[in-house]
Amino acid sequence: MLRMTKGGKRGQPAGGRGRFPERGLHLIDIENLAGAAVPSFGQIREVQGHYAGRLTFGALDQVVIASSHLTLLNAALGWPHARYRVRSGPHGADLELLDVLLCEDVAARFTHVTIGSGDGAFARAAASLAAADVWVTVVSQRGRLSPRLALAAHEVIYLDALRSVTAALLGREPEAA
Numbered sequence: 001m002l003r004m005t006k007g008g009k010r011g012q013p014a015g016g017r018g019r020f021p022e023r024g025l026h027l028i029d030i031e032n033l034a035g036a037a038v039p040s041f042g043q044i045r046e047v048q049g050h051y052a053g054r055l056t057f058g059a060l061d062q063v064v065i066a067s068s069h070l071t072l073l074n075a076a077l078g079w080p081h082a083r084y085r086v087r088s089g090p091h092g093a094d095l096e097l098l099d100v101l102l103c104e105d106v107a108a109r110f111t112h113v114t115i116g117s118g119d120g121a122f123a124r125a126a127a128s129l130a131a132a133d134v135w136v137t138v139v140s141q142r143g144r145l146s147p148r149l150a151l152a153a154h155e156v157i158y159l160d161a162l163r164s165v166t167a168a169l170l171g172r173e174p175e176a177a
Contacts, residue, residue, distance in 0.1 A: 024061040025106060028082075028116035029093040030075050031067055033159065035141060038070045044078030050159040051139060055114060062110075064100055066093035094121045101125040107132035114139060115153070120146030127152040 033051070034043045057063075063082040067075050072086050085096035098121065100106070106113060106129065113129050115122050118140035126136045126149060138145065138153040150156050 021060060022058065022111040023109065024058055024112040024114065025100075025110040026055075026057070026061060026063045026114045026116065027097045027100060028063065028065045028079075029067075029097060029119065030065050030079070030116075031071060031093055032117040032119060032144070033139070033141065035144070038068070039074060041074045041078045044071075044074050047159070048079045051116065054157050054159065055137070055139070064097065066096040068092050091119075091121065093117075094119055098122070098125060101129070107134050110134060112137065115149070116140075118145035118149065120148045122146075123148035123152045130154060 028051075030044060030047065031037060031039060033047045036043055039047070063079075064085060065075050065079055065082045066085040066087070068088040069086050070088070072084060075082075076084060085093075085100065087093065087096045094117070097115075097117070101113075101122075102125065112135040113126075114137040115126060116139045118138070122138075123146060126138070130136050130152060136153045137155045137157060138149055139157045139159060140149075142158045145156065145158075
């Protein structure tokens with residue numbers, strides 16, 4: 001049984017075997033959240049702004065960003081102070097983030113995991129974390145979220161639809177999702 005802390009956040013297990021202090025892990029598939037195979041520096045900064053506007057970061061939180069080698073420089077410049085994982089090819093970023101989830105004892109080290117992707121490949125890992133009393137949040141764009149991943153998470157946060165550079169230059173609003 002878990003206690004709720006001030007502000008409704010999950011805290012230490014009521015039995016006293018606690019994880020202190022609370023730490024969060026943010027796993028971000030930047031290409032998925034940007035909706036582009038090779039997002040530009042501007043697109044990455046825009047995603048970071050929307051993400052930071054919706055979530056809070058604790059002092060001990062860790063951010064891991066995965067991308068292909070083609071996106072790495074833009075990711076590092078556009079979202080500094082993160083840990084970067086790189087793998088090219090189909091689902092390369094997903095595989096890198098799944099490697100973190102499956103091989104780095106995440107449930108013992110973090111009280112909250114945020115998965116920045118809508119890909120269903122994360123559903124099983126998210127369900128395992130939730131079963132291990134880790135609070136799981138999924139951040140995705142509307143219309144890009146796997147129903148299996150949504151069901152495995154405790155909460156889902158949608159980023160606003162990102163405006164394309166063309167729409168911004170033409171003064172048009174993006175179509176509603």
